[in-house]
Amino acid sequence: MQEYYSDNSMMLVAVDCIIFGLKDNRLCVLLYRRGFEPCKGEWSLLGGFVNKNESVDSAARRVLTTLTGLNDVYMQQLGAFGAVNREPDRRVVSVAYYALLNVSERNTSVGSVSDNAVWVAVDSLPPLVFDHQEMIDMALAALRRDIKATPLVFELLPEMFSLTHMQTLYETIYGYPLDKRNFRKRVGTMPEVIDTGLIDKTGSRRGARLFTYRKQSPPTPENRPSHKPSTIS
Amino acid sequence: MQEYYSDNSMMLVAVDCIIFGLKDNRLCVLLYRRGFEPCKGEWSLLGGFVNKNESVDSAARRVLTTLTGLNDVYMQQLGAFGAVNREPDRRVVSVAYYALLNVSERNTSVGSVSDNAVWVAVDSLPPLVFDHQEMIDMALAALRRDIKATPLVFELLPEMFSLTHMQTLYETIYGYPLDKRNFRKRVGTMPEVIDTGLIDKTGSRRGARLFTYRKQSPPTPENRPSHKPSTIS
DNA sequence: ACAAAAGTGTTTTCCATACACCCATGC
DNA sequence: GCATGGGTGTATGGAAAACACTTTTGT
Numbered sequence: 001m002q003e004y005y006s007d008n009s010m011m012l013v014a015v016d017c018i019i020f021g022l023k024d025n026r027l028c029v030l031l032y033r034r035g036f037e038p039c040k041g042e043w044s045l046l047g048g049f050v051n052k053n054e055s056v057d058s059a060a061r062r063v064l065t066t067l068t069g070l071n072d073v074y075m076q077q078l079g080a081f082g083a084v085n086r087e088p089d090r091r092v093v094s095v096a097y098y099a100l101l102n103v104s105e106r107n108t109s110v111g112s113v114s115d116n117a118v119w120v121a122v123d124s125l126p127p128l129v130f131d132h133q134e135m136i137d138m139a140l141a142a143l144r145r146d147i148k149a150t151p152l153v154f155e156l157l158p159e160m161f162s163l164t165h166m167q168t169l170y171e172t173i174y175g176y177p178l179d180k181r182n183f184r185k186r187v188g189t190m191p192e193v194i195d196t197g198l199i200d201k202t203g204s205r206r207g208a209r210l211f212t213y214r215k216q217s218p219p220t221p222e223n224r225p226s227h228k229p230s231t232i233s
Numbered sequence: 234m235q236e237y238y239s240d241n242s243m244m245l246v247a248v249d250c251i252i253f254g255l256k257d258n259r260l261c262v263l264l265y266r267r268g269f270e271p272c273k274g275e276w277s278l279l280g281g282f283v284n285k286n287e288s289v290d291s292a293a294r295r296v297l298t299t300l301t302g303l304n305d306v307y308m309q310q311l312g313a314f315g316a317v318n319r320e321p322d323r324r325v326v327s328v329a330y331y332a333l334l335n336v337s338e339r340n341t342s343v344g345s346v347s348d349n350a351v352w353v354a355v356d357s358l359p360p361l362v363f364d365h366q367e368m369i370d371m372a373l374a375a376l377r378r379d380i381k382a383t384p385l386v387f388e389l390l391p392e393m394f395s396l397t398h399m400q401t402l403y404e405t406i407y408g409y410p411l412d413k414r415n416f417r418k419r420v421g422t423m424p425e426v427i428d429t430g431l432i433d434k435t436g437s438r439r440g441a442r443l444f445t446y447r448k449q450s451p452p453t454p455e456n457r458p459s460h461k462p463s464t465i466s
Numbered sequence: 467a468c469a470a471a472a473g474t475g476t477t478t479t480c481c482a483t484a485c486a487c488c489c490a491t492g493c
Numbered sequence: 494g495c496a497t498g499g500g501t502g503t504a505t506g507g508a509a510a511a512c513a514c515t516t517t518t519g520t
Contacts, residue, residue, distance in 0.1 A: 009246065009283060009284060010243045011246055011285060012243060013244055013246065050244070051241050051242060052242070052317075052324050053317060054317065055315050056314075079310050079312055080310065080312070080328045082246075082288050082289025082290060082292075082328065083288045083289075083290075084286060093283070093289060095326075162499085163500090179483075179484075180501095181485085181486095181502075182484085185502095186482095203499095204490090204491085204498040204499065205490070205492050205493085205497060205498070206489070206497080206498065207491080207498095208498080208499060208500090230481085233482085396473090397471075397472075412511075412512085414473090414474070415510065417473080418509095419508095419509090434518095436471075437517090437519095438471070438517065438518040439472050439517040440471095440472080440517080440518085461507095466509085
């Protein structure tokens with residue numbers, strides 16, 4: 001085994017962000033019309049090139065912050081996309097990330113930065129450039145997988161929320177309805193979900209109890225919870 | 234949002250392979266001593282640079298084939314590693330892959346290609362260059378996660394195997410023992426695992442029944458199995 | 467006869483699912 | 494008083510987990 005390299009191994013490295021958000025109770029991604037070549041005018045994910053003095057993770061966060069003005073956003077690497085001809089006329093390896101944006105709280109900032117960026121429901125996407133559709137498909141699968149086992153929902157919920165709100169969110173992401181009583185039973189077993197005692201009267205006559213999420217201190221080997229974390233399906 | 238780039242976004246793109254195998258009933262990875270700078274003489278994963286005329290996936294496969302002489306090996310992308318200073322003195326973004334190699338059947342080919350490559354148990358690794366230890370940690374977590382839900386075990390088993398052999402393999406990878414009767418009960422529900430009727434007399438006085446794995450034809454929407462696939466934990 | 471690995475069932479526990487009615491309130 | 498969304502409990506089925514002894518045969 002030998003190692004050698006030359007300019008033949010130098011290539012552009014990019015990041016692309018699949019930014020999920022909720023809009024009108026639909027799961028959406030942030031897209032925009034490219035204002036430059038290649039594929040000017042077509043629909044694209046948000047992306048950019050990685051600079052030599054920043055990590056790939058930082059580049060993804062920079063792209064997201066530049067567009068939304070937000071910094072404390074959940075981001076997760078999805079993987080590298082490295083087909084030779086994924087872009088026409090140049091070789092670009094792209095690392096995709098998915099992000100979760102709490103739209104209802106923050107949509108002002110999103111709209112203000114880029115007039116070209118819009119929320120599009122994932123089930124009615126326009127044709128996209130390059131392999132961006134494939135990236136979204138993978139991100140959606142990853143989101144559905146991860147939200148089942150980790151506290152991702154709370155990235156999409158406001159500080160305080162009703163159980164109905166939380167359930168609707170799951171239903172929107174999964175694409176099918178859940179049983180109300182079973183759902184509340186499982187949430188009831190999660191020690192991180194705390195009843196604030198407050199009531200939200202805006203959504204119904206009766207009013208709904210508002211809950212909040214408090215991250216648990218990471219368990220030490222001695223202080224380990226005896227229950228298995230329950231999943232929502 | 235603007236896009237621009239220059240040589241400031243051109244960088245080396247590499248692949249690194251975490252090649253798992255079984256040796257003396259221990260889970261091992263293939264390492265080798267670097268024969269070139271940087272870090273000549275230190276322990277490293279197998280890797281190489283991606284050429285402009287090959288996809289990242291192809292580069293990973295080429296590296297693996299060059300070293301082992303094998304082509305039909307299970308490989309899976311783990312993700313991109315993109316810290317600025319993960320290598321000294323140059324910027325390299327690396328995409329890591331993990332691979333499963335059936336050592337007992339194929340160790341001849343592995344040894345013959347590179348004298349410097351050796352199997353090292355994952356629980357007694359030497360210090361490694363760059364972020365290779367982190368890559369192995371992530372690959373191991375991914376392997377343990379994936380082997381629970383997908384037919385990955387069979388990539389590490391020979392054509393025919395006893396149930397004890399299969400169970401030992403799971404125990405080696407998980408790092409803890411499994412209940413024999415529960416294990417055999419679950420394997421018994423897998424239609425892909427077929428009793429060949431043959432007996433292996435080499436491992437015991439009594440002899441063990443040999444099984445084999447037959448991939449099921451992918452279920453069509455009509456011809457769907459009614460049972461959930463069972464997991465091994 | 468005994469060592470060494472192969473093989474075999476039952477019970478219990480827990481989690482997921484299915485399912486329908488009363489409550490509080492603003493209008 | 495009625496419409497609207499909020500809230501509640503029980504019964505069933507299936508999978509996972511715990512658990513110990515008999516079988517075969519080469520030496």
